[in-house]
Amino acid sequence: MKAAGTKLRTLTTLFCVLTILVGGAVLTWFQVLAEELEQTSAVAQKTIQKIDTLLDSSRQVANNAHLLLSQPCTAQTRTELERLVVSVPHIRMINLYKNNVLFCSSFDDTSAINRNYAAHTKQELTLIEDKNISPGDTVIVLQTAFPEGMITASFSSQWLIEVLELLSDQRPLTLHIGDKLIQQKAKSTAQDKARHIVEPSQKYPYSVDYPESKAVPLSRYLQQGWLSLLLTLCLALMVGVVLWRHIFHRPSLYENLERAINEGEIVPWYQPVIRSDTGKFYGVEVLARWITPSGEIISPDSFIPLAEESGLIVPLTRKLMALAGDELPALFTTRPQPFHVSFNFTASHIQTPNFIEECRAFLKRFPENSIRLTAEITEREPFEKVNELKETLIFLECHGVTLALDDFGTGYSNLNLLTGLPVGLIKIDKLFVNGISSVKESTKLIDCVIDMAKSLGMKIIVEGVETEYQVAYLTHKQVDYFQGYYFSKPLPVSELAAMVKYTYRIPQLEEISHA
Ligand code: C2E
Ligand code: CA
Ligand code: CA
Numbered sequence: 017m018k019a020a021g022t023k024l025r026t027l028t029t030l031f032c033v034l035t036i037l038v039g040g041a042v043l044t045w046f047q048v049l050a051e052e053l054e055q056t057s058a059v060a061q062k063t064i065q066k067i068d069t070l071l072d073s074s075r076q077v078a079n080n081a082h083l084l085l086s087q088p089c090t091a092q093t094r095t096e097l098e099r100l101v102v103s104v105p106h107i108r109m110i111n112l113y114k115n116n117v118l119f120c121s122s123f124d125d126t127s128a129i130n131r132n133y134a135a136h137t138k139q140e141l142t143l144i145e146d147k148n149i150s151p152g153d154t155v156i157v158l159q160t161a162f163p164e165g166m167i168t169a170s171f172s173s174q175w176l177i178e179v180l181e182l183l184s185d186q187r188p189l190t191l192h193i194g195d196k197l198i199q200q201k202a203k204s205t206a207q208d209k210a211r212h213i214v215e216p217s218q219k220y221p222y223s224v225d226y227p228e229s230k231a232v233p234l235s236r237y238l239q240q241g242w243l244s245l246l247l248t249l250c251l252a253l254m255v256g257v258v259l260w261r262h263i264f265h266r267p268s269l270y271e272n273l274e275r276a277i278n279e280g281e282i283v284p285w286y287q288p289v290i291r292s293d294t295g296k297f298y299g300v301e302v303l304a305r306w307i308t309p310s311g312e313i314i315s316p317d318s319f320i321p322l323a324e325e326s327g328l329i330v331p332l333t334r335k336l337m338a339l340a341g342d343e344l345p346a347l348f349t350t351r352p353q354p355f356h357v358s359f360n361f362t363a364s365h366i367q368t369p370n371f372i373e374e375c376r377a378f379l380k381r382f383p384e385n386s387i388r389l390t391a392e393i394t395e396r397e398p399f400e401k402v403n404e405l406k407e408t409l410i411f412l413e414c415h416g417v418t419l420a421l422d423d424f425g426t427g428y429s430n431l432n433l434l435t436g437l438p439v440g441l442i443k444i445d446k447l448f449v450n451g452i453s454s455v456k457e458s459t460k461l462i463d464c465v466i467d468m469a470k471s472l473g474m475k476i477i478v479e480g481v482e483t484e485y486q487v488a489y490l491t492h493k494q495v496d497y498f499q500g501y502y503f504s505k506p507l508p509v510s511e512l513a514a515m516v517k518y519t520y521r522i523p524q525l526e527e528i529s530h531a
Contacts (some may be wrong), residue, residue, distance in 0.1 A: 019408070025264040025265065028259070028264055029256055029259045029260045029264060030256075032256070032259055033252045033253075033255065033259075034252075034258040036248065036251055036252040036255055037248060037249070037252045039248075039296075040244065040245065040247070040248025040249075040250065040251065041245065043244070043248075044237070044244040044245055044248065045232060045241070048232050048236065048237050048240045048241045049230060049232050050116070052187065052232060052240075053187075053228075054211075055186060056186050056187040056189075056226050057212075057214065058466060059186070059189070060189055060214040060224050060226060061214065062330075063179055063180060063189055063191075063224055064214065064216075064217050066179045067176060067179060067191070067217070067222070067224075068217050068219055068220065068447075069178070069475040070106060070171070070179070071141070071158055071220050072219070073104050073106070073107075074104070074106075074107060074158045074169040074171060075158060075160055075169070076104075076304060077100050077103070077104050077107050077108070077169045078158070078160035078167040078168075080100055080113065081096075081097060081100055081110055082164075084120070085162055085164040085165045085167065085371065086115070086164050086221075089112070089119050089120030091515070094120065094121070096114070097110045097122035098122045098138055100122070100245070106171040106172070107169055107170070108155065108170055108171050108172060109121065109122050109168075109169075109170045110122045110167065110170075111123075111167070111168045111170075112165065113165050113166040113167070113168070114164070114165040114166075114167075115500045115523075116166070119165075126512055135385055138427045139157050139159070139221075140158065140221055141156065141157070141158055141159070141193055141194070142156070142157045142159075142196075143155070143156055143157075143193040143194065143196040143198065144157060150172060151169060153172050153173065153174065153196070154172075154173040154196075155170045155171065155173060156170060156171055156172075156173055156175075156193070157169075157170040158170070158220075161519055163445045168306040170246055173198050174301070176198050177198060178360035180198070185194065187226040187227055188227070189225070189226050190211070190225055190226065191223075191224055192222060192223045192225065192278045193221070193225070194221075201443045205446060210227070210229065211225040211226065211227055211228055212225055212226055213225040221358050225499065244356075270322060270328070270428055273319055273322060273323060273326075273328055273332075273346055274328060276306055276308075277328065280339075281306055281308060281333070281433075282304055282305070282306050282332055282336065282338050283304075283305055283306075283307055283339055283508075284301070284304065284336045284340045284343070284509075285302075285506040285507060285508055286300035286301070286302060286305075286340075286344075286506060286507055286508075286509065287300060287303055287499055287505065287506040288300055288360075288503055288504045288507075288512070289301060289356055289498070289499045289500070290497060290499070290503045290520055291496070291497060291523060292490065292491050292494075292495055292496055292497060293496075293522075294519065294522075295519050295520035295521055296519050296520075297515055297516050297517070297518060297519075298355070298356050298388075298497055299355045299356025299358070299388070299390075300344075300355075300356070300357055301358045301359075301360075301499060301506075302336055302357065302358065302359050302360075303316060303360075304320065304332065304336055304505075305508075306318075306319055327364075329362050329364075329365060330362075330364075330365045333359060333362075333365060334374060335362075336359065337374060337378045340359075340378075341377075341381035341382075342381075344381075344509070345381055345383070345386075346518065347380050347489050347509070347512060347513055347516055348382065348386050348387055348516070349383070349386070354385055354386055354387050355386065355388070355390050356497075357387045357388070357389055358389075358392050358420055359389075359392065360393075361391045361392065363393055363400070363405055366391065366393065367401075367404065367405065367408050368403070371408075371412075372411065372412065372415055374413070375389055375391075375412070375415065375417050379416065388418055389417050389418065390417070390418040390419070390420050390440075391412065391417055391418070391420065392421075392422040392443065393420075393421065393422060394421075394422040394423050395421055395422065395423055395424065395426070406437060409437055410437075412438075413438035417518060418440045418441060419437065419438060419439045419440060419441070420439070420440070420441035420442070420443055420477070421439050421441070421442065422443045422445075423445045424442045424443055424465065424469060425447075425448060425465045425468075438510050439472075440474060440475060441474060441475050441476075441477060442469040442472070442474045442475070442476050442477070443476075443477045443479055443499075444462070444466065444469065444477070444478045444495070445478075445479055445480065446479050446480020446481065446500070447463040448461055448465050449462065449478060449481055449486055449490075449500070450480070452483075452485065452486045452489050452490070453485065454485060462493075466493050466495060475496045476495040476496050477495075477496065477497040477498070478497070478498055479500060480496045481498050481499070481501075481502045482501050482502050483502060484523045485528055486502070487502055487522060488522075488523040488524055488528050489523070489525055490525070491522055491524065492524075492525040503520060
């Protein structure tokens, strides 16, 4: 059950942590993608501005050459054209056309130009390959029409590639002129992918676009998204820890018990012990009760075994002693003889180095000689380290702590130990009392136990007396004290006060037999 619970807790926590991690990674990816597209769009706008500036200066050159259109193509005209070419760094050639026929050029060999440029004369902007003038290079040709004719100014497409490469460091931009295109060499990507077309230039017939794909290179993703990824990781870890430790965590009985001890939910109740000769109150056995915040009272049978197994019994008993030390002194004031106050101790607790100090601290809470502290040790468990235990018990006796052997007859009957021990009291368990009835032979077992205890010369408390007959019979057998529901159940301190001064009538066997 516990393993299945832990597995479910692990899986649920892992699922939540992974969901946060994946969610964070996807959001980061969206964020990086959006940033990249936004930056590329801004770069494309800037690229268009730069290209427009290049074309503007080409157009200006054409305007400057306008007057030459109305002149014949003389050596002087050509010299003027050459001067215009060198006046603008990127311009390579200026041609003058009349009626769509080239009549003058800044380049010497007009026959070569005729063949190539004449075909493009109808487009304002063209991209052509000119093997004769600049082999291996493409050339941009800008036409400017005038009433007298037309002027073309051309420059190498290398200028545009440089603009593209200079500005765009993310998505490769592509420049479209007519049905031709110019691309950044290093970054050219497949053309069939979806592309985003940037708002075209207002002045010239070309357009710029870039791939619209949702892919983001891993290096860029990590570079731009590291902070977001780090925050996601921290968030996932925090949520994981909170879920694991607090939300999906059902505290074990051990953890609950430890918390209950620390928060004072384990409290002492007191069961009166009555003298068989006078029926007067002799003292109490302190019994643990777990009272939950909702008021539920949990019996010690459900938590003492775990407390004993886990070692929590020691802090638990210390807490009971502290609380009893707060509650009892006010009740135990006037009395000629000391009141009996007994606690159930485990052998391991008794052997802790501080035990004597704990007993002394408890005794100090009471006026001197107003109580007799009794340590009940059960013989349900076998005693270990017998010699050491003997020494400790003798030491305790010397410090005024009486010893009582609990559940006598039910367990290991450590009789050999008893002979050498300062045990002053024997508690006969309810188990033996249950059998007592007026039926002949029913008392054989308890008779035997009582005789054994008496032979050891010890005082006897009989636990679990419930009926008048049992009290009468045990009084007849001359046991010393009673503890049982016939007199009282264990009580909280508020109800104990009334019991202290109360005297019970002890029924006698003869009365019952004669009745
Ligand atoms: P125990 O030490 O033998 O305590 C006597 C038990 O018998 C108590 O049960 C008491 O309520 C019950 N009892 C007394 N008279 C009668 C009766 O006439 N009829 C019936 N039916 N029961 C009666 P409780 O308080 O439930 O304690 C059960 C056991 O839990 C105790 O047995 C003891 O072994 C253990 N325990 C309780 N408190 C402590 C503690 O503070 N420390 C340790 N180590 N054990 C404790
Ligand atoms: Ca006991
Ligand atoms: Ca008992």
